[in-house]
Amino acid sequence: MKIHKYDTVIVGAGGAGMRAAIEATKRSRTAVLTKLYPTRSHTGAAQGGMAAALANVEEDNWEWHTFDTVKGGDYLVDQDAAEILAKEAIDAVLDLEKMGLPFNRTPNGTIDQRRFGGHSRNHGEAPVRRSCYAADRTGHMILQTLYQNCVKEGVEFFNEFYVLDQLITEVDGVKKSAGVVAYELATGEIHIFRAKAVIYASGGTGKFFKVTSNAHTLTGDGQAACYRRGLPLEDMEFFQFHPTGIWRMGILLTEGARGEGGILRNKDGERFMEKYAPVMKDLASRDVVSRSIYTEIREGRGCGPEGDHVFLDLTHLPPEQLDAKLPDITEFARTYLGIEPYTDPIPIQPTAHYAMGGIPTNVQGEVLADNTTVVPGLYAAGEVACVSVHGANRLGTNSLLDINVFGRRSGIAAAEYAAKHDFVELPENPETLVVEQVERLRAATGTERVAELRRELQETMDANVMVFRTEQTIKTAVEKIAELRARYKNVSVQDKGKRFNTDLLEAIELGNLLDLAEVMAVSALARKESRGGHYREDYPNRDDVNFMRHTMAYREVGADGSETIRLDYKPVVQTRYQPMERKY
Amino acid sequence: MATPVMEKTAAKDSAPSPYITVTFRIRRFNPEVSDEAQWQDFQIEIDPKERVLDGLHKIKWDVDGSLTFRRSCAHGICGSDAMRINGKNRLACKTLIKDINPEKPITVEAIKGLTVLKDLVVDMDPFFQAYRDVMPFLVTTGNEPTRERLQSAEDRERFDDTTKCILCAACTSSCPVFWNDGQYFGPAAIVNAHRFIFDSRDEAGEQRLEILNDKDGVWRCRTTFNCTDACPRGIEVTKAIQEVKRALITRRF
Numbered sequence: 001m002k003i004h005k006y007d008t009v010i011v012g013a014g015g016a017g018m019r020a021a022i023e024a025t026k027r028s029r030t031a032v033l034t035k036l037y038p039t040r041s042h043t044g045a046a047q048g049g050m051a052a053a054l055a056n057v058e059e060d061n062w063e064w065h066t067f068d069t070v071k072g073g074d075y076l077v078d079q080d081a082a083e084i085l086a087k088e089a090i091d092a093v094l095d096l097e098k099m100g101l102p103f104n105r106t107p108n109g110t111i112d113q114r115r116f117g118g119h120s121r122n123h124g125e126a127p128v129r130r131s132c133y134a135a136d137r138t139g140h141m142i143l144q145t146l147y148q149n150c151v152k153e154g155v156e157f158f159n160e161f162y163v164l165d166q167l168i169t170e171v172d173g174v175k176k177s178a179g180v181v182a183y184e185l186a187t188g189e190i191h192i193f194r195a196k197a198v199i200y201a202s203g204g205t206g207k208f209f210k211v212t213s214n215a216h217t218l219t220g221d222g223q224a225a226c227y228r229r230g231l232p233l234e235d236m237e238f239f240q241f242h243p244t245g246i247w248r249m250g251i252l253l254t255e256g257a258r259g260e261g262g263i264l265r266n267k268d269g270e271r272f273m274e275k276y277a278p279v280m281k282d283l284a285s286r287d288v289v290s291r292s293i294y295t296e297i298r299e300g301r302g303c304g305p306e307g308d309h310v311f312l313d314l315t316h317l318p319p320e321q322l323d324a325k326l327p328d329i330t331e332f333a334r335t336y337l338g339i340e341p342y343t344d345p346i347p348i349q350p351t352a353h354y355a356m357g358g359i360p361t362n363v364q365g366e367v368l369a370d371n372t373t374v375v376p377g378l379y380a381a382g383e384v385a386c387v388s389v390h391g392a393n394r395l396g397t398n399s400l401l402d403i404n405v406f407g408r409r410s411g412i413a414a415a416e417y418a419a420k421h422d423f424v425e426l427p428e429n430p431e432t433l434v435v436e437q438v439e440r441l442r443a444a445t446g447t448e449r450v451a452e453l454r455r456e457l458q459e460t461m462d463a464n465v466m467v468f469r470t471e472q473t474i475k476t477a478v479e480k481i482a483e484l485r486a487r488y489k490n491v492s493v494q495d496k497g498k499r500f501n502t503d504l505l506e507a508i509e510l511g512n513l514l515d516l517a518e519v520m521a522v523s524a525l526a527r528k529e530s531r532g533g534h535y536r537e538d539y540p541n542r543d544d545v546n547f548m549r550h551t552m553a554y555r556e557v558g559a560d561g562s563e564t565i566r567l568d569y570k571p572v573v574q575t576r577y578q579p580m581e582r583k584y
Numbered sequence: 585m586a587t588p589v590m591e592k593t594a595a596k597d598s599a600p601s602p603y604i605t606v607t608f609r610i611r612r613f614n615p616e617v618s619d620e621a622q623w624q625d626f627q628i629e630i631d632p633k634e635r636v637l638d639g640l641h642k643i644k645w646d647v648d649g650s651l652t653f654r655r656s657c658a659h660g661i662c663g664s665d666a667m668r669i670n671g672k673n674r675l676a677c678k679t680l681i682k683d684i685n686p687e688k689p690i691t692v693e694a695i696k697g698l699t700v701l702k703d704l705v706v707d708m709d710p711f712f713q714a715y716r717d718v719m720p721f722l723v724t725t726g727n728e729p730t731r732e733r734l735q736s737a738e739d740r741e742r743f744d745d746t747t748k749c750i751l752c753a754a755c756t757s758s759c760p761v762f763w764n765d766g767q768y769f770g771p772a773a774i775v776n777a778h779r780f781i782f783d784s785r786d787e788a789g790e791q792r793l794e795i796l797n798d799k800d801g802v803w804r805c806r807t808t809f810n811c812t813d814a815c816p817r818g819i820e821v822t823k824a825i826q827e828v829k830r831a832l833i834t835r836r837f
Contacts, residue, residue: 037708039751040654040662097732100722102740102747102783109734134747140661141747148721186701215656251659332659335678338633451645494649497616500702503649 001431002191006031007418009180009195010411011163011222014041015139015400016382017201018146019407020414021155024199027415031193033161033182035202035217035505038147042203042215043403046139047329048116048256049131050096050404051397052089056110057129062086064122065130069398070577072118072285073356073391074532074542076235076550078573081363081387085398085405092404093132101145103134104325114325115259118285118395118584127259127283131397136254136328142400160185162505163202164434166225167192168375169424175369177377178424180225181434185505188498190431190438196421197377197414200226200359200367201407204383206239207509208517209352209466210458213245213252217509222384224512226359227519231369232552234386234570235357236516237524238533240394241467243289245351246336247309253329253348255396257312258282260325264293265311265345266301272310277584284584287393287533290350294467303347311345350467356394356533357523358386360552360570365410371552371570377417377424381410388550391572392532441507446490450507453484453491457510457517465521470538474525481518488514515555522565523551544579548572602631606686608639610651611693613700621700625689632682636669636690640676653704660816663752667704668693673754673814695757697766711753714769718777718795723788739784746779746824748817755811755821767800771811771821774802778824781837793832802829 007028010017017032024030034041053060065086070077097103097111104112113129121128134141150157165181179194202222206214227233243264244253258264264282266272276292277284284292293310296302303309314322314330319342322330330341339346359380360368367378382403389402457480464477488511495503529543530536549569556566605627613621626643637655644651653676654664660678667676669692670684676692684690698706724733749772756762756770777796781789796802802825811821831837 036656036662036664037712040656040664042657042662044750045657045659045661094732098722098724098728100780100783100785102743103732105735105737105740107737109736111732137748140750144747144749151716152721215662216658217656249659328661335660335680449645450649495652497614497650499614499616500652500705502652503644 002189003194004031004191005194005423007195008197008199008414009033009193010199010201011180012041012200012202012384013038013157014201014203014382015043015142015146015403016407017199018150019404020199020201020381020411022146022149022153023408023411024415025153025155027412028418030415031156031158033158033163033180033193035160035162035185035221037159038150038157039143041143042218044140044143045213045215045252046142046400047136047252047254048259049114049133049138049397050093050142050400051116051119051130051395052093052132052401053086053130054090054093054111054113054132056106057113059121060128060130062090064120064128065089067123067577068119069389069395070391071124071582072395073393074582075544075548075577075579076388076391076531076572078388079575079577080573081389083575084363085389085401088405089401092401092408096142096145096404099145099149101134101141103132114256115283116396117255117258117283117289118280119397120280124279127280131256131259133256135324136256136326139400158182161191163221163225164437164508166198166229167427167430168229169427171424175375176424177375178426181431183434183438185500185502188501190434192426192430194423194426196418196423197379199365199410199414200380200384201382202384204355205513205516206352206355208457208461208513210462211245211248211250211349212352213242213250214352219509220512220516221509222380223358224515226367227515227555230555231367231375232360232554233357233519234360234550234552235388235523236355236520236553237527237551238356238392239352239520240286240354240356240533241290241350242353243286243293243350244312244348246332247347247349249336250351251332251336252351252353253312253332253346254326255286257314257326257329260321261317263313264289265313266296267303267307268301272296272301280584285393285395287535288584290467291535293350309347309349312348313345314341315343315345352466354394354399355383356386356388356390356392358384361385361387363387363409364413365406366413371568377421379410379414381406392534437508438504441493441504442496444492446492448487448491450491450493450510453488454510454513457481457484457513461517465524467535469524469534469536471525474521477521478518478525481514481521485514485518519553519565523553523567526567527551548579602633603629604632604686606630606639606681607689608643609689609691610703612703614650614702630681632680632686634681635677636679636681636684636692637665637676639681639690640692652702661750663750666695666752666754666757668695673758675752675754675816678816695753697757697763698753708753710766711756711770711772714773715751715776718769718773719788719792720776720780722780722783722786724785725787733785735784742784743779743782745819746775748819749775749779750817752816754814754816758810758814760808760810761804761806768804769796769801771825774825774828775819775821778828781828781831789837793828796828797832802832805829
């Protein structure tokens, strides 16, 4: 076991982690731990753009952006945070440009902008061009640009280090972050990283669904590490299903395709979004479009022999426009479906895409231990966190924005905290939990297989807690997850070695997914209303009287070692916008 | 009723099964077990429209959990799973079974020129070190503008091709010069230097050219075009290297 000491430790090297690292490295001795290599992070898969009211191509302002974000999130957004997001968006984009990001350009050389779902002129009048983009590779360019700047700043990376535990020490009755425990993939060695400040930027948890745009590695490791140490998870029932995943595979086809003029059609060729969203049509918010697609499918207007998908039609757009603005997604259609998007529509279905919920933080990125108390020295940013700027449904292009705005904020805040505070004593035997977990899995001889349990988990999640939910389906999921958690205790791995043991790590990741799936399902069961990405057929309306509040889920361990989930609620911060009915 | 699940088997009773039997012949190496690498065959059932990565997962998940490879996004964006498939460098997640003649055994081995650590996993550090050595970041002088730096669409287009690089190492590890001498910067590092040398906003082109004028720099390139063939992003790698060579001669870029 090795012990390291850094002022600031960042867990994850996607957009949020590296944006934080650029700030933290300038101000404190910083280490970035990533279970991949930085450029492998899933920020690179984001396509369509990053929202900011630059007004480069038409009138726009940050207040309209704030409103769209609040409305898009079905009023569960904390409005003070949304205002920060929209205001700081402008500098966040300009900062990236100055760091070298190759945005597409307007004829006069400024950053070009395009339309995106839910982003509107003057509070919903019409779509507005707010998304700053680099073809359909904006996430790739952000990830590369941030990594380039990390190289420039000399950021210290620990690649292929899996953070498996968050260390917390109670000092005078206050829980403080003391560091993290990491597993080195190459050697199987356990490392303790003592740090004055820790930032989680480890991304989402989409791999508990089967049809998902998420990478294999998005297994909620950061959320699980904090949750197991008694910290709450906020709004976990809110998960975004992106309308346009490649049929059956779930690979993302950007909303920018519709921003460029693409149209969704059912088997009769009808532009069905006109029925559901007369003003914004195909550019309504993602939850609305995904529900509309499944409504078409359920009512027998789906495409194909099984009637189980709809079409994204780009055939009316000039091939030059597709080549210039959507080169990657058209190539995905050719590679994975054998379809030529110039001439044929692309079969799509909604795909599990983004966790709106996560580790609760305030606007400085400080992690909350309950509704108000901060955990000193602990920060989170990006998809792992819940500020909450996305509320019940995130707008497209607001996630690349979120990672930049709150990545930067948390990087600065953590480094400033580290400068003013000393190391917290490590808890006794800090490595114990991880060592036991790893040794138990390595020695286990049980008959359950990781892949089989994960398949069953993904199938129950897709069937029961996806776009449409009812009390009955959610209960089915809760029961199935409980069964899988019990069987997980009997899981074994075949690779017993120390070197690059990804078999072992997949088992640990499955444990994380099971814990988080349970939190999601239990949170969803208790929310007896429909709001944003959480749609209950048995409660089809939003209920502001009873549910205009954030869910806070805590893990409780009984005296006999039994685990339960305790739900609590946190008020939503409302400033200038009163909840209204949501229409597009 | 819950969300309709898409996983109904496409095959109706009358329709033939899409699955075929394919042999994966994988170069295995695990120094914890043996100092020798060896080929191992696995037979699996797979839909030819699936990816080589899906085949590797079937083996790892259902047959032999110790099979080790890197992967993440599974659709050709993250650059984790470059490997040698039937003797050519490709991304496992971007190669469909039907496109590589599944009637014969599909050979899968680690990319060449970098030390194999276990099975298909190689030591990427020398690769990333070469990348870092070419100053892969925008360098500017003078006062920062308040708004964005202006760049014409034409100037932006000039280096578009090389911005697509995902650092998967398929190009560098397909290069015979790199195989013979790991000191060579390799195509990927030159591609990333090109991306900045030809960016109208950048002011460190001369410095990068001097770095690449080194004995281990661009002049080692023998224009075999392996790199261009290998690039899963369709970057014209050899062309980019030629443009850097030309810039070194003319000092115009």
